[in-house]
Amino acid sequence: MQMMFASKGRTLHAVIVYFSMLFAMFFVFICAPNEKIQGIVQKIFYFHVSSAITMFFAFFIVFVASIMYLWKRSDWWDAVAFSAAEIGVVFCTLVLITGPIWGRPIWGTWWSWDPTLTLTLVLWLIYVAYLMLRIDIHDPKRARFAAVLGIIGFVDVLLIRWSVEKWRTLHPKPVLIQEGGTTGLTSTMLWIFMFCLGAFLLLFFYLLRERTSITQSRHALEVLRQEIDDLLAR
Amino acid sequence: MSSSKIFIQQVFALLAKDLKTEWRTREIFTSMFVFTVLVVVVFNFAIGADTELIRQVASGVVWVALLFATVLGLQRAGHMESEEDSLQGVLLALHDRSALFVAKMVAQMLYLLGVVVCTLPLCSIWFRIDFTACIGAFGIVFVLGILGLSIVGTLFSIMVLHTRAHEVMLPILFLPVSIPLTIAAVYATAQLIAGKGLKDIADYLALLSVFDIIFFMLSIMVFDYIVEG
Numbered sequence: 001m002q003m004m005f006a007s008k009g010r011t012l013h014a015v016i017v018y019f020s021m022l023f024a025m026f027f028v029f030i031c032a033p034n035e036k037i038q039g040i041v042q043k044i045f046y047f048h049v050s051s052a053i054t055m056f057f058a059f060f061i062v063f064v065a066s067i068m069y070l071w072k073r074s075d076w077w078d079a080v081a082f083s084a085a086e087i088g089v090v091f092c093t094l095v096l097i098t099g100p101i102w103g104r105p106i107w108g109t110w111w112s113w114d115p116t117l118t119l120t121l122v123l124w125l126i127y128v129a130y131l132m133l134r135i136d137i138h139d140p141k142r143a144r145f146a147a148v149l150g151i152i153g154f155v156d157v158l159l160i161r162w163s164v165e166k167w168r169t170l171h172p173k174p175v176l177i178q179e180g181g182t183t184g185l186t187s188t189m190l191w192i193f194m195f196c197l198g199a200f201l202l203l204f205f206y207l208l209r210e211r212t213s214i215t216q217s218r219h220a221l222e223v224l225r226q227e228i229d230d231l232l233a234r
Numbered sequence: 235m236s237s238s239k240i241f242i243q244q245v246f247a248l249l250a251k252d253l254k255t256e257w258r259t260r261e262i263f264t265s266m267f268v269f270t271v272l273v274v275v276v277f278n279f280a281i282g283a284d285t286e287l288i289r290q291v292a293s294g295v296v297w298v299a300l301l302f303a304t305v306l307g308l309q310r311a312g313h314m315e316s317e318e319d320s321l322q323g324v325l326l327a328l329h330d331r332s333a334l335f336v337a338k339m340v341a342q343m344l345y346l347l348g349v350v351v352c353t354l355p356l357c358s359i360w361f362r363i364d365f366t367a368c369i370g371a372f373g374i375v376f377v378l379g380i381l382g383l384s385i386v387g388t389l390f391s392i393m394v395l396h397t398r399a400h401e402v403m404l405p406i407l408f409l410p411v412s413i414p415l416t417i418a419a420v421y422a423t424a425q426l427i428a429g430k431g432l433k434d435i436a437d438y439l440a441l442l443s444v445f446d447i448i449f450f451m452l453s454i455m456v457f458d459y460i461v462e463g
Contacts, residue, residue, distance in 0.1 A: 070459055125410040132406060136397040145393050148456045149407065152389075155452060156411050159445055163414035166421065166437065 010209070017206045020199040027192045035189075041105050046193055048098040050200040051091045052120070058088030058204060059127065059154055066150030069143060075219060076212070078143040081150050083211035085130050087204060092124045115164040122160050126153045240329050248324070248337035253344070255314070262310045266303040266349050273299035274357060285362060292361045293423035296353070297379070297416060300346065304383045305405045307345050308391035311338070312404075316395050325461055335388060335457045343384040350376050363427055371432045372423070378442040379419035385446065386412050389453045393460050418442045 028046045035042035065081035068074075099117060100110040111117070130149050134142055185193065256262055277295040281288055315321045325331060354372075358365050365372055390407045394400040422438035432439070 070456075122410055122413050129403075129406045129410060133397065133403060136399055136403060141396050144459050144462070145396070148393065148459055151456065152411060152449075152452060155448060156414065159414040159441070159448070162444075163417040163441055166417070 013206050017202050020202055024196045024199040027195055032189060032192045038106060044098055044102045046196040048102055050197045051094040053197060054200045054204045055088050055091040055095055058084045058091060062150045063154035066147035069147045079212045079215040082134060083208050083215055085127050087207045089127045095120050096124060118164045119160050241333055244328060244333040245337045248334060249340055252341040262307050263345050263348055265310060266307040266345055267352055269306050270299045270303045270349050270353050273302055288361050289363060292363055293427055294420050296357055297420045303349055304387045305408060308387050309401060309404060312391045312395050331461050332454045332457045335453060339384045339388040342388055343380055346380045368426060371426050375422045378446060382415040382446045385449045385453055415445050
């Protein structure tokens, strides 16, 4: 697993991410048909939903990496959890920005307390708290506490989902898969969306890989600095 | 002696220690109670004199006050515990460390219950709400809600003892995680105030119970990682 994240093929990964994002833009703005009712505004769907799925994926990785850290106690898993949380918050912010931009012309309001929006906002708060907790502690306890919060936070997602579901909903019902298994999208829209999602996930993995390696280098640097301080103090 | 018997004995010993200290100082309960009353009164000014409006938001006001009171009480308790590192001493003496968690949680729950019992009559007078009409149903909602607040709050309060800015970190961690509980408790209470029965709030009660069970099990599982070394 750690080998997969090693520096080998990093440039190739970057190039693939670059071109897939470029193609995604091209497909969304040039090839995708305009939606009948919503018009051009609907194109934000490709980025909004892709960011949302990537965000959930990122937080799931925080959850898995946190469990793995408590089990294996390897610094690498801690670095993965931290990096995934950070990138997850970035994508969560993107969802919270693109959501209102889409909602304003369609719902006529920037914000509504509908379940999906509320869930995203609460997730943002929880994982920002996760990052703040990490900044605030400077010893091995940091990784353990963060791992505990990473697990609790993800379990909480299910409960938050349940609780906010009780509210009246404005959010469009998932357009990907509707009742009876049919999709609300034309086939062109669907494959462009799939491509977009793939591009976002590739981007996520690239960022995760870079961030994890930076986190590990920083950790190694801290250890070295500590050793030098100890030597000088002697 | 079987290990479960030792566990229960240690929980009771720790609980007795906490309650005895509290009985002598009355520090935590007093600050929680006064704070809760203050929050309710201040909200009352914010809402205005419209009786119907106040009735509608009363459950939200009470639960927000309880959330803040939980944070306040746990901060006081944590402060007492971190003085002269007494927590480490207690941990060394324990057979199973989750006994500490259970004892702290029960203590917090008792303080909160005390606060509720003292505050609700005042709310009843100020907001003109008859809590005695279905006191059993209110009791269930408040016990389940307070149990959840105590579980999550206690877990985080012991965690933040090791952070630099623990006064700030506790609410930042505790408030977002307890949002499902807050939603369920506020709406269940609001429905009861509106004259509905236990049957109408079954969904919320289920949510409260599931929250309590999941977080209790999770806390017991991860507590060792929080207090180790």
